[in-house]
Amino acid sequence: MNILIIYCHPSKNSYTYEILQQLKSNLKKEHIDFEIFDLYKMNFKTDMSEEEYRRESYANLDIPVAKDVLKEHQKINKADCIIFLYPVWWSDCPAKLKGWFDRVYSVGYAYGTDEIKDKSKVMKKIPKGIVICTAGHSNAFLDEIGITKSMKNVMLDDRLGKRFNKKEMIVLGGTADISLVRPIHEEVINTIGKIIKS
Structure with a gap:
């Protein structure tokens, strides 16, 4: 089983980084192999170039896909499960992860694939996708104001989609008081290996 972790946070002194360490520990304990791709550490280029824009906007498949994006396609197509781990900033993922989706989910690969004859260039259907995000507000508050539903619509229904x-x-949620939520979050993270195996 090939597990890909797309991690997005700029600081090692963050609660999200602490969650990454717990996740790694849990997966090792469950004897699950994984690779971590830290978008900040990779200095992943998130801004779409004008050429990429022309390719996407006009579905011009004659314009080649950027080499760094092709590398991401190869990683994705090897994965049996992709875990996205990031903090919630202004009701969504950090701009770097959003930019990853903008560039990596390219036309002819992640969408607009009906006409593509060479299916090896098309994104395969990934068996499992897990989105883990840390948030300062409590889960109850995020539910109450509709942010949780909004985030699920964007991440699960659109970005992961079909x-x-x-x-x-x-x-x-609730990381504004980490001491209170840390034990609860540890229990949740300790179930990830079982979710992957189920």
């Missing part, structure tokens, strides 16, 4: 067979989103 590209994944099984999808799950875990919001680790």
Whole structure:
């Protein structure tokens, strides 16, 4: 089983980084192999170039896909499960992860694939997708004001969409009082290996 973790946070002194360490520990304990791709550490280019814009906007498949994007396609097509781990900033993922979707989910790969004859260049359907995000507000507050539903619509219904067979989103809210939520979040993270294997 090939597990790909797309991690997006600029600081190692963050609660999200602490969650990454717990996740790694849990997956090792469950004997699950994984690779982590830290978008900040990779210095992943998130701004779409004018050429990429022309390719996407006009579905011009004659314009080649950027080499760094092709590398991301290769990683995705090897994965049995992709875990996205990031903090909630202004009701969504950080701009770097949004930019990853903008560039990596390219036409002819993640959408607009009906005409593509060479299916090896098309995004395969990934068996499992897990979205884990940390949030300062409590889960109850995020539910009450509709942010949780909004985030699930965007991440699960649109970005993961029909590209994944099984999808799950875990919001680790209440990080404004980490001492209170840390034990609860540890329990949740300790179930990820079992979710992957189920």
